[in-house]
Structure formats: C-alpha cells, structure tokens
Amino acid sequence: MKIIGNTHVPGLVTWISNKLSSSASRLYLPRFGVSLTDWRVLAYFEVHRWSTASQACESLDFDKAAVSRSVRVLQKSGYLLARPQGLRKIEYAPTPSGSRLYERMLQVALEREEALLSGLTSSERETLIRLLQHVLLNVDAVARVGQEQDNKAKRGQKQGGRTTPSRANNSRRARNTHPTNT
Numbered sequence: 001m002k003i004i005g006n007t008h009v010p011g012l013v014t015w016i017s018n019k020l021s022s023s024a025s026r027l028y029l030p031r032f033g034v035s036l037t038d039w040r041v042l043a044y045f046e047v048h049r050w051s052t053a054s055q056a057c058e059s060l061d062f063d064k065a066a067v068s069r070s071v072r073v074l075q076k077s078g079y080l081l082a083r084p085q086g087l088r089k090i091e092y093a094p095t096p097s098g099s100r101l102y103e104r105m106l107q108v109a110l111e112r113e114e115a116l117l118s119g120l121t122s123s124e125r126e127t128l129i130r131l132l133q134h135v136l137l138n139v140d141a142v143a144r145v146g147q148e149q150d151n152k153a154k155r156g157q158k159q160g161g162r163t164t165p166s167r168a169n170n171s172r173r174a175r176n177t178h179p180t181n182t
Contacts, residue, residue, distance in 0.1 A: 009135075010142075024112070032105055034073065037062070039105055041070035042079060042094060046102045049093040050083060056092075074098065 006012060025036045034042065044056045053067050060067070071092060074080035079098030083091045094102060117125055 013135075020112075020116070024109075027108070028105065031108075032101060033077070034079075034101070034105075035070070037066055038070045038073050039109075041067055042074055042098060042102055043106075045080060045092050046094050046099060050091040052089060052091055 021036060024039075028039055029035055032039070040060055040062075041056060044060055045051065048055065048059070053064070053071055056062070057064050057067050071080060075082060079095055079101055080092050081095050081098075083093070085091055117128075120128065
C-alpha cells in the first residue's frame, strides 16, 4: 500500500502547515522584525499575561530553547517585560509596544486566515474548525501508537545485561524518514 500525499491526512496536514509557516516566515521577519516563533511566543504572552516560559512551552508544544531564544529577542527589542517570582520563576507579559506589535501582526494573521479559507461557506468553516479540534484531541493517541510494541521489544531484547537494537526500532526509524513523517 502506498501513501498518497493528498489523501493521507497526516501528510496533508504537514504539507499545509509547512506551506503556511514558510510563507509566514518570509513575511513576518522583514515586515515586523520578528520571526514566526517570536510571533507565536508574543501572541501566547499577550493572551496569557504574566505566565512563565515553561507554560508557553507546554501550551505551544515548543522546545525550551526556542521559547528561551524568542523571549530574549522580544525582551531585547522592548516587546516583553519580565517579572521575577522567586529565584527560578519568571513571568512575562508584553510591553505596550509589544501589544501594539501583536495587534499589527494579528491583523495580517487574520487576513492570511481569510485567504486560506476563501471559497468556504460559513457553515463549512465551522465544520472544518470543529473537525480540526476533534482531530487535535486524537494527537496524543497517535503518539502512543506502537509504543506498547516497542516497550515489549525492548524488554525482550535485553540479553546478558545489555540491550541489542530491535528490528521494530529499526523499522520505525525507516518509516520516520518518509516525507509524510507520520
């Protein structure tokens, strides 16, 4: 069985996401002076004022290094305030100029969304959003697929105190090189 890119849902979602991210990156940095990741981090703190970088990582599903870099850039640019809460906890919120930047970027993001959804009726848009939200709820289940078999294979591969590479793991690595990255 072959995976067809325009009917395989994970591949199609990845393709759309990559195209949207790529075009946003080419637009946002030259126009606003911040990267797409910086925009997403700024938007998070605009909506969730005085929250931590760890909370942003968890909500955005970004790695700590990416959020940390964006926080530094946004602070250095005067778009983000820091409020220490003890020795290791720092909360962040946009400055007035950060909120103004957010509003300008939001207008462009909403225009891009309108262009993406052009040709869909109001009812189709509502259905699409509802379906995407439903699919989003299933992402954790997708992440668990194959884990039980991998855990059994790892337990079965232990021999004389050492672990040998399992065929299941090698097979999974080969599948992950497929362009759809499912």
